[in-house]
Amino acid sequence: MERNTISVLVNDQPGVLQRVSGLFGRRGFNIESITVGQSEETGLSRMVIVTLGDDDQLEQIEKQLYKLIDVIKVVNLSVRPMVARELALIKVKADPSERPEIMGVVETFRASVVDIGSTSLLVQVVGDTQKIDAMIELLKPYGIRELSRTGVTAMIRGNVQ
Amino acid sequence: MMTQIPEIRSTEELREKWKTPEVITGSEILLRSLVLEGVDTVFGYPGGAVLYIYDALYGFNDFKHVLTRHEQGAIHAADGYARASGKPGVCIATSGPGATNLVTGIATAYMDSVPLVVITGNVFSSLIGTDAFQEADITGITMPITKHSYLVRSVEDLPRIMHEAFHIASTGRKGPVLIDIPKDVSAAKTLFTPVTSVNLRGYNPRSVPNKLQLDKLVRAIAEAERPVIIAGGGIIYSGAHEAMYEFVKRTEIPITTTLLGLGGFPSGHELWMGMPGMHGTYTANNAIQECDLLINIGARFDDRVTGKLDGFAPKAKIVHIDIDPAEIGKNISPDIPIVGDVKTVLEMLIPEVERASKADAWRSRIAEWKQDKPLRYKDEGKVLKPQWVIELINDTTKGEAIVTTDVGQHQMWAAQYYKFNHPRSFITSGGLGTMGFGFPSAIGAQMANPERLVVSINGDGGMQMCSQELAICAIHNIPVKIVVINNEVLGMVRQWQNLIYEKRYSYTDLAGSPNFVKLAEAYGIKGIRATTKEEARAAWQEALETPGPVLVEFLVSKDENVYPMVTQGSTIDQMLMGDE
Numbered sequence: 001m002e003r004n005t006i007s008v009l010v011n012d013q014p015g016v017l018q019r020v021s022g023l024f025g026r027r028g029f030n031i032e033s034i035t036v037g038q039s040e041e042t043g044l045s046r047m048v049i050v051t052l053g054d055d056d057q058l059e060q061i062e063k064q065l066y067k068l069i070d071v072i073k074v075v076n077l078s079v080r081p082m083v084a085r086e087l088a089l090i091k092v093k094a095d096p097s098e099r100p101e102i103m104g105v106v107e108t109f110r111a112s113v114v115d116i117g118s119t120s121l122l123v124q125v126v127g128d129t130q131k132i133d134a135m136i137e138l139l140k141p142y143g144i145r146e147l148s149r150t151g152v153t154a155m156i157r158g159n160v161q
Numbered sequence: 162m163m164t165q166i167p168e169i170r171s172t173e174e175l176r177e178k179w180k181t182p183e184v185i186t187g188s189e190i191l192l193r194s195l196v197l198e199g200v201d202t203v204f205g206y207p208g209g210a211v212l213y214i215y216d217a218l219y220g221f222n223d224f225k226h227v228l229t230r231h232e233q234g235a236i237h238a239a240d241g242y243a244r245a246s247g248k249p250g251v252c253i254a255t256s257g258p259g260a261t262n263l264v265t266g267i268a269t270a271y272m273d274s275v276p277l278v279v280i281t282g283n284v285f286s287s288l289i290g291t292d293a294f295q296e297a298d299i300t301g302i303t304m305p306i307t308k309h310s311y312l313v314r315s316v317e318d319l320p321r322i323m324h325e326a327f328h329i330a331s332t333g334r335k336g337p338v339l340i341d342i343p344k345d346v347s348a349a350k351t352l353f354t355p356v357t358s359v360n361l362r363g364y365n366p367r368s369v370p371n372k373l374q375l376d377k378l379v380r381a382i383a384e385a386e387r388p389v390i391i392a393g394g395g396i397i398y399s400g401a402h403e404a405m406y407e408f409v410k411r412t413e414i415p416i417t418t419t420l421l422g423l424g425g426f427p428s429g430h431e432l433w434m435g436m437p438g439m440h441g442t443y444t445a446n447n448a449i450q451e452c453d454l455l456i457n458i459g460a461r462f463d464d465r466v467t468g469k470l471d472g473f474a475p476k477a478k479i480v481h482i483d484i485d486p487a488e489i490g491k492n493i494s495p496d497i498p499i500v501g502d503v504k505t506v507l508e509m510l511i512p513e514v515e516r517a518s519k520a521d522a523w524r525s526r527i528a529e530w531k532q533d534k535p536l537r538y539k540d541e542g543k544v545l546k547p548q549w550v551i552e553l554i555n556d557t558t559k560g561e562a563i564v565t566t567d568v569g570q571h572q573m574w575a576a577q578y579y580k581f582n583h584p585r586s587f588i589t590s591g592g593l594g595t596m597g598f599g600f601p602s603a604i605g606a607q608m609a610n611p612e613r614l615v616v617s618i619n620g621d622g623g624m625q626m627c628s629q630e631l632a633i634c635a636i637h638n639i640p641v642k643i644v645v646i647n648n649e650v651l652g653m654v655r656q657w658q659n660l661i662y663e664k665r666y667s668y669t670d671l672a673g674s675p676n677f678v679k680l681a682e683a684y685g686i687k688g689i690r691a692t693t694k695e696e697a698r699a700a701w702q703e704a705l706e707t708p709g710p711v712l713v714e715f716l717v718s719k720d721e722n723v724y725p726m727v728t729q730g731s732t733i734d735q736m737l738m739g740d741e
Binding site (some may be wrong): 056 | 309
């Protein structure tokens with residue numbers, strides 16, 4: 001089982017997310033994360049899907065996706081050097097006395113504190129999945145009150161499209 | 162009471178007339194678009210959300226509209242029409258329950274790659290999402306069982322959507338397309354200009370295969386000592402039956418046709434081995450298991466064909482030709498994958514291939530199998546056997562009829578004992594295995610082929626799932642010969658209970674079914690019953706000689722099983738042969 005990051009260019013039509021996610025569901029393909037947003041072209045959206053599976057499954061996923069009329073292009077980003085990023089917002093329990101220590105962790109990760117409550121800090125961290133996992137691990141001892149991750153968006157490095 | 166369906170006007174005339182842009186309603190756009198797409202027959206059932214559409218249909222005579230008695234009947238009839246004609250079938254239903262009654266029919270068509278354009282009404286756009294009366298999210302419900310679907314949000318989109326729907330349904334791997342039209346959209350007016358081109362970036366079905374792969378196949382045929390062809394529905398759907406014949410004539414490779422491929426190759430040919438799979442012939446199944454080259458042409462390695470997948474065709478180099486790239490490698494990874502339209506592929510191959518010259522011993526072996534292990538059943542004197550009934554139908558119609566079936570034992574016997582010679586002659590629900598399909602699909606097949614003899618073979622179970630459509634046969638005098646092979650049980654399920662579930666016949670007894678002869682008569686259709694061979698011959702002859710629809714009920718034993726049979730989890734050469 002390998003982790004693959006697939007970029008899917010789709011028509012920006014109502015129901016298109018349902019078509020794609022439904023396809024994964026009924027064919028038994030796994031979705032680790034899925035992100036959707038605008039693409040470089042008006043009328044088209046880009047989905048980035050992280051999925052676990054073997055080569056045969058990956059081939060089926062690509063072929064089945066292409067059968068959807070609203071799917072324009074499918075690219076497996078994992079076969080090339082790529083940049084993959086996600087963003088996490090982490091609300092950490094933080095009494096005033098603990099703040100400096102947490103700020104230290106945040107700075108080391110080049111993350112940032114985007115809000116301060118009387119007993120909590122809201123930390124924003126951007127990076128690849130491992131970095132965010134590590135950040136979460138380090139903040140756990142202080143008590144994570146709420147965690148929200150965007151899922152991965154990704155792109156191939158260099159001039160290739 | 163019989164009503165005459167009025168003659169339709171010529172499409173050319175209308176096409177010319179409608180070229181001039183005109184402000185009309187969504188409903189009128191729908192009807193005109195159907196005519197412009199070449200539709201001559203629509204099956205439907207009205208309701209609240211399609212009132213504007215049906216209002217526009219009032220007095221509209223440019224295609225036939227057949228009012229069925231259930232939406233399921235409408236969609237199966239449209240499916241039968243499509244399978245028999247090759248043109249997209251069209252049906253109309255209202256929102257909510259009307260639309261959900263189509264679901265089984267949509268799934269049936271999807272599984273067997275049948276082109277349908279399914280039109281549903283929906284509630285007013287302003288009410289969508291409010292759980293309004295007769296509201297159902299039919300585009301959502303049918304997403305996994307349609308090739309594509311549209312919820313029409315504006316009447317301006319309707320002309321484009323209509324044209325796209327027909328294009329998508331009838332090209333590439335064919336399939337059902339659903340168009341859901343809210344009531345306000347069918348009422349709204351706009352300037353209608355017929356759309357004649359499509360612009361779908363995400364839809365480019367590939368029909369021309371990779372030449373390198375074709376060369377590999379040509380070499381493989383030359384080297385093969387034990388080659389076999391499995392031909393499927395793709396032969397029929399791409400119109401490749403003549404090319405298929407020519408290919409076999411040149412290569413002399415033995416051929417087996419799947420359930421959906423029956424009729425794609427003449428069954429009288431010496432190299433034809435019958436059907437493969439769970440109820441396939443001894444010859445076809447053994448040939449697959451022993452072959453060193455398996456050429457799959459337009460079939461999808463369905464589990465009913467392959468049996469236990471990892472023991473399937475264990476000695477073979479596998480070639481898979483399919484128009485749908487996703488079928489290649491889905492169940493079996495082929496050594497030579499060929500993506501393309503089956504007819505195009507075969508026509509490209511024909512000039513390149515030669516007689517498989519190393520396969521003479523193999524051909525003799527197959528001829529011996531055919532000789533020694535034909536399909537057989539125990540014919541007992543006067544006792545009426547279901548297989549014998551199919552043979553009677555075959556002999557009297559010389560394999561020239563269009564045969565539709567329901568699902569179960571009678572379906573397998575029809576597939577085994579009716580000897581098809583022409584494509585689009587066997588209409589059966591293969592992939593989904595839909596009971597209730599057999600009879601209404603025959604109505605559609607007959608409407609597509611008014612001149613041909615259409616025989617609908619049903620069990621007593623399936624006949625009761627859509628028998629309400631007897632009304633349509635009667636009202637429009639649609640001359641389908643309706644066969645009910647009545648064994649008073651749900652035969653195929655009972656067969657499994659008999660063989661695998663220790664004869665624990667749980668809820669497969671259908672005693673208490675109606676008197677089918679009287680049921681037919683209640684609709685004004687002639688009904689005849691036969692309980693012996695003698696009666697059967699006479700009844701069937703009378704049915705053939707009587708103009709218009711006739712129902713013939715054949716009472717047969719409930720203990721007859723379909724053989725050969727490959728039980729689940731076995732490889733296909735492990736066949737139960739019965740006690741013949």
